[in-house]
Amino acid sequence: MAGRRAGVDTSRMLDREDEMPIDEDSAHSDATQAPAEGTPWEDRVFDEPAPPRDLMSELRSFGDTMPPPQIVRTVNVIPFPEHRLAEDDVAGIADFLLKRAREGIADILSHDDYAQFTELAQSTRAEAFARKIAEHQTGIPYTQPAYFYGGGQKAVAAAIAAEGRYPLAGQCQQSVTTALCIGGWDGGIFGDIGSGIAAQPFCARLGNGWSLEDLKARSRPSSSGLALADWHDDLWHEIRPGTCLFWSAPCPITRDGETCDGSAHVLGCGQGSGHVSLVLRKHPIERQWQLWDTTTSFTDPAPHAAAQKGARMLWESHWWAHIPETMQGGNWLFRGLARIDGLGVEAPASLAPRGRCRLLLRRRSDHALLYRSDWISMESEGLPISWLLRSMRGAPHCDELEPTWCINSPGDAKKPPLPLLDCTCDANGNAKMSWVPDQGSHRRPIPRTIWDAPGRYPDAGGGATRPPPPAPGALRNAPLAGHTDLEAILAGHAAALHRGSRGEGVRAVQDALMKLDYGVPGGADGVFGKGVEAAIKTFQEANGLGVDGKVGKGTLKALDDALDG
Incomplete structure (x- = not known):
């Protein structure tokens, strides 16, 4: 957000040529560090988006007439994998899960949930673009990349555009920026699509734009322009996947006795304070679309079957039939749509997640550690979160054994490796993701002495490892057991x-x-x-x-x- 904070005059973040505000955390991310222990870190909580007023009387249910493609849902309807592994063959089970993690998600993308889009995937770049975004960004938690990656947001975007290396963290504008770079955008002069009042005009200058007044003028008479069913056919056909939606606070505003002017802006004004979302897919029949960002994933019209609604992680949303009129309790107004030219034409040839992971196997009854892999570079092996999540589906003997992928940032000369999220399998065979914010990173429920210890466990590789019996007198019950x-x-x-x-x-x-x-x-x-x-x-x-x-x-x-x- 632009404004005055910690003695910084962020009014200088406005580029004179493009008048595009940069998020303050992005502009100063070279100096940004993950907060020290005990420092308050606020994970922003959004209010439910408000639908347009002329749609309120018609709003009854958001139930889907056609289930939307969602990796987080489909992963738990694909069949369990077959195996002949004994429960005590811990090394064999670990090898089985490691192999599945490297198989990809072709069975998910060929499932009936995605079949409705098969023809589109074969004949247009739009569906291929949507699938690539979902495959590589599903599960990314709502947190600042600057906590985990050095060089600032512009360097993060440049790594995606030039090398296909993308971060495993993002708030709304960073997540949408990553999606746009996956589609071939170079990140622009700021490495960020932005979310303030000037972001929609900035994006529109890179292609096409539609203000709220434009939408009203091209809708049925007296409508708000926010209900997709009211749009003229030609307008609906102009909107394609990759189109961005923008909301922001107003500017100028007055706060704590200060008012925005041409040289400085009050913290929380529209010069940086707002939200951006991206159209991922258009419904093949209805006037609805699927959105992609870190707000609609947890203020979605309908709950996901396989992901906790409040997890604040990225996944494909349900179908939306309207554009929220406001966000953040009415403080952020819808500003319009815009789309960058050329998306999907020259996308990165390959994509690599900037993270590392390791596999743990623990016994459910007492949380005893049975197996721990070495840290694996997700970047060098090309292992997106979605692949790790899929490997957890129907893990062998999951009723007795608890497998977990611990996913961390990679660490570099400027930033230490930090916990990002976990992928696990419950006792019924369902694959799940978890992210609990704690000082900006994931508060992993597994003791650090287990997941962060050096080397493999057991030390000797290969061969079956029989789970040891619980030690006499050991703690038996969660949450004490296993520490x-x-x-x-x-x-x-x-x-x-x-x-x-x-x-x-x-x-x-x-x-x-x-x-x-x-x-x-x-x-x-x-x-x-x-x-x-x-x-x-x-x-x-x-x-x-x-x-x-x-x-x-x-x-x-x-x-x-x-x-x-």
Whole structure:
């Protein structure tokens, strides 16, 4: 967002020639670092988009007349893979999953969900463009690329346009920019399509544009121009996949006694504060389209069958029959449509995700680690998130074994590798993705001592590995089980947790307390503060333990026993 912050006059972010505002985080991303531990990081929460007023009386249900193509849905309707692997052949199961991850998603794209678009895929570049975006960006979490990749947003876009190397992170404008670069755009002079009040005119100068007044003029009389069914046929035919939709706050505005003027802009004004989305597909029969961005994926008209609606990750939306009149509680107004010329004509020859991953296998009953692969370069192997997700579908013996792909940023000279998301398989064989924001990166529920340890486990490669039995006296119940630091306390090899302690063990204890209905102010943040100490004292008193507010061997065992109930 443009404005005054931390002593920076962001009015200089306006290019005099193109008058295109750059997002402040993008402009200064060379200096941007992931926030330090304890620094508040706000994941923006959007209000539901508002439909146009003249459509409100007709709005009854967003149920799809024809299910939209969605990798996150289709992945869990394809058949389970066949295998003859024994449950104790852990190395064989790992090899099986590694092999499946490298197979791609051809079975998903040939499923009936996509069959309605087969002819389009063969005869037009538009469907090939849409499939490439979905294959390579599905699962990307809603967070700033500047936290994970050095060089700034312009360098990120240049890496896609010149080399096909794309980031595994993005907010609305970065995600749409990545999609446009996948379609052949070079990222422009800013490396960013933008989301402020000047973004729609900027995009329109690169091809075609339609303001809200244009849409009204080419719709049935007295309509808002926001219901697709009201558009004249020629307008509907002009709109193609890759067309962008823009919303923004107004400018000038007054905030905290300051008003925007020609030399400086108030934080939150339209010079950078807004939203952008992209048309991914047009319905083959109805006046509806499918959108692509980080807002419509979780304020979608209908819930996804296989992905939690609030996950704030990228996936193909449901069908939309209208353009939201406003966003962000009415503060952002729809500004118009625009499309860059030449999309899909000279797209990158190959695409490579800038991340790394490793496979874990754990036993569900006690979370004991059975297998851990080395870190694998997703870029050098060409492994998109969607391929890893598909490999989790119907994983062998998933009722007893829990496979997980841990996906991190790659790390470089400027940025350390950081958690981005996980792909897992539940006990019923469903493939799932998870992203829980914590200081800008993923708060992985698996203890760091397991997923971030160096090298493979077990060290010797090849051959069957029989799962070891649970250790006598080990913690049995989630969320305590499987945490090596807590197991060490239980075994008498480590000191008790106390006020001031930090880490995954503290987070697990906080989760356990909340599961047992003991209040923990601030939730499971991994910090042992006075609120946790008070909750532990209450638990100790209720269970006849010595009351010292520390989590030692006796308190841990009592917590684990209480979770049995």
